[in-house]
Amino acid sequence: MAHPRQIPPLLLALTALVSVFMLAPIALSVLAGLVNNYSTGLASGLTLRWIGEVLDVYGGTVAASLLLALLCVAGSLLLGVPCAYALARSRSRWARLFEELLTLPVAVPGLATALALILAYGQLREFRQSFAFILVGHLVFTLPFMVRTVGAAFRRHELLALEEAARSLGASFGQRFIGVLMPAVLPAIVAGSLMVFTLSVGEFNLTWMLHTPLTRTLPVGLADSYASMRIEIGSAYTLVFLLVILPVLWGLQWLAHLIEKHHGT
Amino acid sequence: QNAICYNCPPEWADWASQIKAIKTKTGITVPPDNKNSGQSLAQMVAEKASPVADVTYLGVTFAIQAQKEGVVTAYKPAGWADIPEGLKDPQGHWFTIHSGTMGFMVNVDALKGKPVPKSWADLLKPDYKGLIGYLDPASAFVGYVGAVAVNQARGGTLDNFTPGIDYFKALQKNEPIVPKQTAYARVLSGEIAILLDYDFNAYRARYKDKANVQFVIPAEGTLVVPYVMSQVANAPHADNAHKVLDFVLSDEGQALWANAYLRPVRANAMPKEIQARFLPASEYARAKTVDYGKMAAVQKGFSDRYLKDVQ
């Protein structure tokens, strides 16, 4: 006789089913990466052999992807945060136009962006063959996410008042940007960084076109292994991906939570 | 020290061993690369102004096209003289390093008791529904070879692809898997039970990876095709490219191919015990050659027709 209404069992069943659909493949692939023979299953015994083989063949891609993602976060912070501030404060039509343009790389297929980059800068051989080429592609793609997330924070009404308060107390632009605005948008910066990091680590569409055999990233390696390797190796590689991205994801989420609590907004 | 090779996949033709050998013998690192022949060619064309690759490994018809596009340059490696005429470009734009015979690579376990198919016609039987795979004939060289083979076997010619196209149309009923890159591992894992592939991959699976894999030369006949290498025009590391090309044609390199069940282009390199593991010569008698120049010339026409009619 509980008055607050019960959820119909049908909905609960559906939720369970969807959860299984979402989680089973993750579990399967973790399992497959750890057993000796996938078709025999657990009976064939557990092993770290496949993971060893993955690290052997694709180990470099893990480090490359992590480094790339960190650089991408750093770059999008340096470029994106001031830009987000400018766009949030400017009332000019040019700013609105630029903002709209900035979101286009999200809409235009990654393949097209990559194609354009190759056609425009492919003949700069050193550049083309270095990770910098991929980094540029990732930056172009992730910048709008950073600008949008941080920009929304800059636009908040309280922040306008905070900035005015700092001005009324005599703070110069630099002082209020560093001392007042940055701490206030820190949660958004962390959220933006998290987004940029995961986007960059998982980026495939652009990277598949931009990479050369010497500049392979984790998803490129994954695609390779899926296309031509044993299912166990592909699974082990997926497991490695999870092991790489999960701590970072949860760490940053925890950090965001901490900041949020600290600021008590 | 790098030499970038387009289309040197470690899971194909035992490039893995070859790459290792190159590294130990010449000190040059060849990073693995998973493109197929068509993709390699396209990439080289795209990068023509500023190539990334130094060497490339292609099915013969793609090499002929690459030569036309001007993306490969002439180089005559050591051992050039041993390559039979017809299996190399007279100027050295491409030259064969080994050859393979098209057939069925069959994972017997994955058939789950169904009989091993013996002919092109067998594959059309509903029994094999969901079990067959072949690489994209419009893109991968091995796919195109399979198409030419079945076309010839069913009475077509390089001027008449209708029997081949009809065959693929009929094959769609069995819901084949059509990957774009080499699918060796998927056969091993049983994901694909019957793959249109070369003898060398099947033997490697059987003898090296100890899988219950059989190679079948279809009763109606099939095709032998050469695989070639070229130096990329304006290669960034031309010196390294030469060393790599020299090595793959050296005795040592050729022996490695033979050990991987690829027929080395320099015939003296085939050891006896390896030869014994091949199917008997009587079976291989059904494997024919064709005019590879012509095969290259009609490829575009076939691809267009395949894309239009089969897909």
Next chain:
Amino acid sequence: MELERTRVDVIDCAKTYADGTRGLQPTTLSIEPGEVLALLGPSGCGKTTLLRLIAGLETPDAGSRILFGGEDVTALAIERRGIGMVFQHYALFPQMSVAANIGYGLRIRGVPLDEQRRTVGELVDLVRLGGLENKRPAELSGGQRQRVALARAVAVRPRVLLLDEPLTALDAKLKESLRDELAELLRRLHITAIHVTHDQQEALAIADRLAVMQAGRIVQVGDGETLYRRPGHPFVAAFLGRVNTLKRDTQALMRNLLPLGGLLLECPPARAGQSALLVRPEDIEIGPLQSGAGQAVVQRRSFLGDRVQLTLSLTDQALLQAEVPRDHPAQVGDTVGIRIVPERLMPCEEAV
């Protein structure tokens, strides 16, 4: 704390926003040194606009001038005007402690550390926040936050203190007690202050003088009692408290009389020619029915605690609201006598 006392002159100040809205019509206003002025008016009347112009947060239209102690500051950026500001939602820096918030302006100015500490300590005492120095704004109650904001604004010894509805965010009971506290504090600081509010009780309690605004204009300026008792404008009369409207027909008008429950009240000559007059509920006297009083029937009696509100029906006027002391004997249905001292009648049309 010794604070400067600066005279503020606003001369022909107007503001047209980018979208064409006229936020403020040309306005001239002076605030004496040490005076607390309230800007009072309904929502959208331009109070915040005027305050932000004085602060330097908005650029006024050409021709406007703002003087602080005779010095023209119109072109000066807010950072250099030497003002202190308290915002509606306080705008405290969330990541800083109470002490760091209060000391922010001093840090910015590079004041030596021990002087900073001394000033902050003094202010913490002044606004009675002792013991809370290391808390963060989020951990404070609304009233405490408001006091931090005030301390932060005065820490830099501003020439002028500007407050934009500093009590609006608080709940009713708290607002009432903080109102008195703020009034007390401003008087103790004796600083020139401009206080924006739309609550007449608040303005009356806090300010020395009130400027009542309507639709971008200042309608009347004066001290609270003058505005309440002798409003120059019916808008001011209605905004500062409840009013009843009394009508009279042409005949009564001609003889300057007011019909009031059968009685014809003689109006002061100043009210001649005005067809409607205003009267406040507490200016309606209710007593026994006797000569010299009109006749009214009590329709409703609401006990409001400290007083009782009576709704009266008269034969010759619309329903009237009267407020009488809480022990008044009138009950619903009673017929009572009604009287108004004629001097308490206020004009209903704009005085020119």
Next chain:
Amino acid sequence: MELERTRVDVIDCAKTYADGTRGLQPTTLSIEPGEVLALLGPSGCGKTTLLRLIAGLETPDAGSRILFGGEDVTALAIERRGIGMVFQHYALFPQMSVAANIGYGLRIRGVPLDEQRRTVGELVDLVRLGGLENKRPAELSGGQRQRVALARAVAVRPRVLLLDEPLTALDAKLKESLRDELAELLRRLHITAIHVTHDQQEALAIADRLAVMQAGRIVQVGDGETLYRRPGHPFVAAFLGRVNTLKRDTQALMRNLLPLGGLLLECPPARAGQSALLVRPEDIEIGPLQSGAGQAVVQRRSFLGDRVQLTLSLTDQALLQAEVPRDHPAQVGDTVGIRIVPERLMPCEEAV
């Protein structure tokens, strides 16, 4: 509109939330048919909890019983209790017009279309929304929305009408005028109604009886005048209006006297033994210094419009707040006489 008049009995009702919070201590309360009862108390005291228990939106603890007209509805879901509810933010369906909102409950019940239309029309007239039938809630002012919510709740002829702070979302000026309007309407409908508020003025103006709550309990129930004048509890006294606390030393206590600016006031016998007493600001009389009056000095004088608030310092008491009529002559610094009618002194400790 003819509405049913139902008696509501709440018997030993308690609520413990899932997290262990005791939202309501065991409470018994009866509301007479047709009566308007106000639940009054500070934030978090359990007003909403009690209202939602009566509505059927929360499940009470075991042993609780709720009767509507004698029928036990404790186990009945809200859909079938036959109540009407008005929420703090009105909870109007944003996508529906005013008419559709008001008619929603009738549509649910499958009432024939023309009867629906007639009832809605009647209600639109009742709450004076004529002409707005086809507007959407977003296009209405706060006061209009509040009236739509009320009309929607009574359209289904509920047995009991429940209102949870229906005026809180409005601004001060509007609140005051809608308060009277709502009181009027409830009286006209003559329906059993329970009205939750934390504003004592609102409760006094609207309700027939008030139940004052504190920390999950009902402290006192009664009509407004009784609670205001004879509070059974200092909490009730302070919650219904401002109070001053007066202290007396043991000597004065023993003789039941109260020191008041040099005077020793004799207290009623009922106040004997109470070391502190309460008095309301308007019960402090200020006059010329004369015999029979204590002596006080005016510290501050705040003009509040309809009255003047004086802050007084006495030699033998803490600062006192007194409210006098607005024409009172006392000025800051004046020494004045202070008197309190002893019967107006209220107890400061809980009466047992």
Next chain:
Amino acid sequence: MSSTSRLLGACAAPAAAFFSAFWLLPVVRLFALPAEKGWATYFAVLTDGRYLHSLLNTLGLSLAVTLATLVLGGLVGITLARQRFAGKPLLLSLLTLPLSFPGVIIGFFIILLGGRQGLVADVTEWLGLGRTTFAYGLTGLFFGYLYFSLPRAIATYTAAATAMDPQLEEAARSLGASRWRVARDVWIPELAQTTLACGAIVFATSMGAFGTAFTLASKFEVLPITLYNEFTNYANFALAASLSITLGIITWLSLFLARHAAGPAAAGA
């Protein structure tokens, strides 16, 4: 206040320069590319049956995925928002985890589920129905796209349903509304904005999804794969550019709609 605008200009300059150099200029060049082969190239997607077919495939698939995602995500999101149980935060965090997976992984997951050796095949064989595989066809793509769209929808709907004013539902119930009426009159109108925003984003993502289709190497050709093939297999840059333009316009339009019709709900998408 030109000093302010100068300041803002300086803040935006690095990003603007970078963006112009590495996206705007290259893409403008790319968009000019099809013109070299004649203006008709821009319309190849409409005039050539194969491309048109691929476009229609993609549109149909994306619409179906969007619909399924909204229905499933909405129901699950609402359920999760309302149901209290231990481990709910963990489940929510696990369910949204796939947001950070590249498409290739999701393709692989579908192979694990619906491939010849997949879980579904094992289950159907055990049930005596033979080995059912769906990974390499339309069904595989559909489930793959569903897999990467669902987390976003579930997260969005859970947040929206949690933020929803419970009083609206209580008001409807106090007036006697049944479960269905509450859903119809309160939930659906309240979640309409979220649905629009979320739907547009899911649609746009599905239109542009490449990694999943690439891994599944499905016979069912979608536009990104067609585009990729034109570029990598046949070196047909002009056509690839033309297809990119088409795809870009469609996805941009739907994202634009999401942002402007639904405002903040779509922010950060």
